[in-house]
Amino acid sequence: MAFDSLSDRLQQALRKVTGRGTLTETDIETMMREVRLSLLEADVNYKVVKDFTNEVKAKALGERVLKSITPGQQVVKIVFEELKRVMGDEAEGLRFKPQGTTIFMLVGLNGTGKTTHAGKLALYCRRKYNKNPLLVAADVYRPAAIDQLVTIGKQLSIPTFEMGTNYTPEEIVKKAIDYAKENKHDLVIIDTAGRFHVNEELMAELRRLKEIAQPDEILLTVDAMTGQDAVNVSQSFHEQLNVTGVILTKLDGDTRGGAALSIRRVTGVPIKFMGLGEKLDQLEVFHPERMASRILGMGDVLTLLEKAQDAINEEEAELMAKKFKNATFDYNDFLKQIKQIRRLGSIKGLLSLIPGLGSQLKNIEIDENQFNHIVAIINSMTEEERHNPDIINASRKQRIARGSGRDISEVNRLTKQFEEMRQMRRKMMNMSPKEMERMMNNLNRPGGQPSTPVSYSKGKGKNKGRRAPWF
Amino acid sequence: MGLFNSIKSIFSKNKNQLTNEEQLIVEKAEKYKKGMEKTRSSMMGKLKALFESYDRVNDDLFNELEEIFIMADIGVNTVLELMDEIKSDVRIRNVANMKEFQSIIIDKIFSIYVKDEIVDTNLNLNENGLTVILFVGVNGVGKTTSIGKIAYKLQNEGKKVMLAAGDTFRAGAIDQLKIWADRVGCPCVTKAPGSDPASVMYEAIQLAKAQNIDVLLCDTAGRLQTKVNLMKELEKVHRVISREVPGAPHETLLVIDATTGQNGMNQARAFTEATNVTGIVLTKLDGTAKGGIVLAIRNELGIPIKFVTMGEKITDLEYFDIEQYIYGLFSDMFV
Numbered sequence: 001m002a003f004d005s006l007s008d009r010l011q012q013a014l015r016k017v018t019g020r021g022t023l024t025e026t027d028i029e030t031m032m033r034e035v036r037l038s039l040l041e042a043d044v045n046y047k048v049v050k051d052f053t054n055e056v057k058a059k060a061l062g063e064r065v066l067k068s069i070t071p072g073q074q075v076v077k078i079v080f081e082e083l084k085r086v087m088g089d090e091a092e093g094l095r096f097k098p099q100g101t102t103i104f105m106l107v108g109l110n111g112t113g114k115t116t117h118a119g120k121l122a123l124y125c126r127r128k129y130n131k132n133p134l135l136v137a138a139d140v141y142r143p144a145a146i147d148q149l150v151t152i153g154k155q156l157s158i159p160t161f162e163m164g165t166n167y168t169p170e171e172i173v174k175k176a177i178d179y180a181k182e183n184k185h186d187l188v189i190i191d192t193a194g195r196f197h198v199n200e201e202l203m204a205e206l207r208r209l210k211e212i213a214q215p216d217e218i219l220l221t222v223d224a225m226t227g228q229d230a231v232n233v234s235q236s237f238h239e240q241l242n243v244t245g246v247i248l249t250k251l252d253g254d255t256r257g258g259a260a261l262s263i264r265r266v267t268g269v270p271i272k273f274m275g276l277g278e279k280l281d282q283l284e285v286f287h288p289e290r291m292a293s294r295i296l297g298m299g300d301v302l303t304l305l306e307k308a309q310d311a312i313n314e315e316e317a318e319l320m321a322k323k324f325k326n327a328t329f330d331y332n333d334f335l336k337q338i339k340q341i342r343r344l345g346s347i348k349g350l351l352s353l354i355p356g357l358g359s360q361l362k363n364i365e366i367d368e369n370q371f372n373h374i375v376a377i378i379n380s381m382t383e384e385e386r387h388n389p390d391i392i393n394a395s396r397k398q399r400i401a402r403g404s405g406r407d408i409s410e411v412n413r414l415t416k417q418f419e420e421m422r423q424m425r426r427k428m429m430n431m432s433p434k435e436m437e438r439m440m441n442n443l444n445r446p447g448g449q450p451s452t453p454v455s456y457s458k459g460k461g462k463n464k465g466r467r468a469p470w471f
Numbered sequence: 472m473g474l475f476n477s478i479k480s481i482f483s484k485n486k487n488q489l490t491n492e493e494q495l496i497v498e499k500a501e502k503y504k505k506g507m508e509k510t511r512s513s514m515m516g517k518l519k520a521l522f523e524s525y526d527r528v529n530d531d532l533f534n535e536l537e538e539i540f541i542m543a544d545i546g547v548n549t550v551l552e553l554m555d556e557i558k559s560d561v562r563i564r565n566v567a568n569m570k571e572f573q574s575i576i577i578d579k580i581f582s583i584y585v586k587d588e589i590v591d592t593n594l595n596l597n598e599n600g601l602t603v604i605l606f607v608g609v610n611g612v613g614k615t616t617s618i619g620k621i622a623y624k625l626q627n628e629g630k631k632v633m634l635a636a637g638d639t640f641r642a643g644a645i646d647q648l649k650i651w652a653d654r655v656g657c658p659c660v661t662k663a664p665g666s667d668p669a670s671v672m673y674e675a676i677q678l679a680k681a682q683n684i685d686v687l688l689c690d691t692a693g694r695l696q697t698k699v700n701l702m703k704e705l706e707k708v709h710r711v712i713s714r715e716v717p718g719a720p721h722e723t724l725l726v727i728d729a730t731t732g733q734n735g736m737n738q739a740r741a742f743t744e745a746t747n748v749t750g751i752v753l754t755k756l757d758g759t760a761k762g763g764i765v766l767a768i769r770n771e772l773g774i775p776i777k778f779v780t781m782g783e784k785i786t787d788l789e790y791f792d793i794e795q796y797i798y799g800l801f802s803d804m805f806v
Contacts, residue, residue, distance in 0.1 A: 110755065112611060
C-alpha cells in the first residue's frame, strides 16, 4: 500500500504514548514532533505540516486527551480526522455537459503521466458513463508522444485524433472538436505537452487552448513522488488555468505521497483520481476518507476505536479500574466486562483489525462459544457467590457445574483463573512503573508463561495445545 | 572556508585576468546560473531575505534556514545533520557576522557532498573496446531524453555512439529513442514492442562490437522500484550485459527527476540493489524544484551525480560539478 511508510512512522510515534497512563503536555509536544518529522519525510509541504501539527495539537489539548484513559488512541483519532479534513471530506466526481460534447484537458509537468492517463480516463468514462470518447494528441513537442497516444487508443479501440507535428496545438484542438461533433463523440480528452509551470510561453499556449476548447474539466496530473515543489507546481497551474481536479499518479509505488495533502490544502482543488499502475484500467476514484486511513495505516483500528467508544462507557471503565485496585472486582464486574467485549463483535474479527496481527491469526481458531460457557457458569452462581468469590467451595462448584451444564473441571478452571486474574490486576494497579516494566519483560520473554488466564482452548481436534488469548 | 573563498576569488577577478582553466569554470558556471535561474531565484530570494532580516546568528535564523533546506527536498536526516554541523561550527568559531555565517553554510553543504573524497564526475569509459552504459529509473523521469542528450555530447567528444531501445513496454518509447538517434546521427538498435529487453541488449552488443562502436547507451523501461518482477527483469538485463562484455556495464546511471521528494532515496536503494548504480543523472533542474534529494542520496548512499539536465534542447546537459551546483544555488551571495 502506498502510504505504509507514513503509517509506520506515525504508529511508531504513537506507540510510545499508547498503552501508557495519562499524558502530560510535554508528551503531546514530543508526539507532535514525531508527527511533524514523519510528515516531512512523507514530502508533505513544510508549511502544511506546520499548520497541520498545530491544529492537531490544539485539538489534542482541547479534547480532554490529557485526562482520557486512552490518550494515544484519542490522538490517533484526531490525526486521522485532520488528515481526512485536509484532503477534502468527500470524493468528487467528474463534470459532464448534460448535452453535447464534454471536453477534458490534461495538463502537467513532463513525465507525470498525462498521455497514459488520457487513455485511462477514456476507458474509465466509456465503462462507467457509457461515453464515446475521442483522444486528441496535442503534444507536438515530445518525440513520439503522438505515437504513444495512438498506440494507447488502439489498445482500447478508442479513436485518436492527430495531425502530426506540423500544426500548432491550437489548430489541432480546434479541428478535433469539430471532428468530435461531426462523429458523435460525446467526450473529448485532450492530451497536452508536459511543461514547467514557469515556462511562460508554454503556459500561454495552455491558456489559449483553454480558450478554444472551453473544457469542462482541466485535470492536473501530479506524480505522487513529487517533493516540496508539488505546492509551487499545483498553485501555479491553478492560478493560470483554474484547474478543476488533480490526478495523482504512480501511487502504486512506495511513495508516501504527502503531495496529496499539500496540494489539496494549498490550492483547494480536489484530487479526483489516483493512478495505480501502468495498465490502462488501473485508475481509481480518489477517496479522501480511505486515503486518510491509508496514510495512518490504521483505518481498521479506527473502526475498532469507534466500536469501543460506543460499547465502553468511560465512567464504567474507570469504576472498573478502581474496583481492581481495591480488590472489590467480582463476578458481576467480570460478567459486565465480558458483555462489553461481546458487544464489539466476534473476537477473531476484533483481533484481525489490529495491524500486524491479522495475518498471524489466519490459522488460529477461536472458540467463540467459550464466552457463552463462562457466562453460563457465572449465571449459575448465586448473587452472594458472585459478589463474594471466596465462599465458592467444592460443593458449591458442583452445584454450579450442574446448573450451567458444564463440566466441573471447567468451573474449577474459571474460579482458579479468576482468582489469578484478580491478584494480578491488584498487583499491577499498585506497581511502580519500573516493576511494571520488569513484569512486561518477563511476559515477553520466550517461554515465559503469563499467569493470567490465557488458556481457554478446549484442546480438542487439530488445535490441541494452541492457546487463544481471550482477554 | 576554502571553497567559498576560492570561488569568490575566481568570480571577482576581471575576465581578462583569468587563466584558461578559470575561464572555463566561469563559462560553465554561467551556464549553470542561467539554467538554474528559476531554482536560484526562489531559493536565493529566500536566503537573501533571510540574511537581510537578521543581524546576528540566533535560533530563529537556524529555524528558517532549516525550513529552506527542507523545502529544497534535501531530506529530514541530511538536513538535521547539516544543521548540527553548522550549529557546532558557529559555536566553535564563535561566528557573529553574517558573511562568515553564509560561508559556513556553503562549505557545509559542500563537505556533505564531497565527504573527503575526490568526486569524479567523469564517466568510466573502457579505453580498449566497447563501453556500455545502462540507464535505469522510475517512469517519466526523462531516461530516453537524457540518453539522447548524452549521446549527442559523447559524439561531439569524438566517440562512436550507438543506442539500444530497451524500453519495449511503454507505447511510443522505441519511436522516441529512434527520433533522438536521428537527431544525434547515430545508429539505434530496436526490436518489436514487447520483446525481452535483455535480448535487445544482446543484439545491440553484438552489433556494437561488429561496428567498432565506442559507447553503447542502453535505454530501459521506467519501473517503480517496488515492482519485484520488473526489478528482476532489470537484473537480467544487467546480467546479460556483463556476460557479453567483461566489466560492463561500465556505468549504470539512475535518472532522477529534480521534482522528486524523499522517495528518491528508496529509488536509489532499490535500483542499486538490482543493478549496482554508479551515478545519477539529475533531470528537469530548469523548474522550481531544487533536486536536493541527490544531496541526501550522496550523503547516505555515497552515489555521486554525473550529469544534470536543465532544458529540452539537445545541448541542455552538463557534467555535474558540485561547486557549480552550489554556485547555481547561492550565486547571489557571491555578488
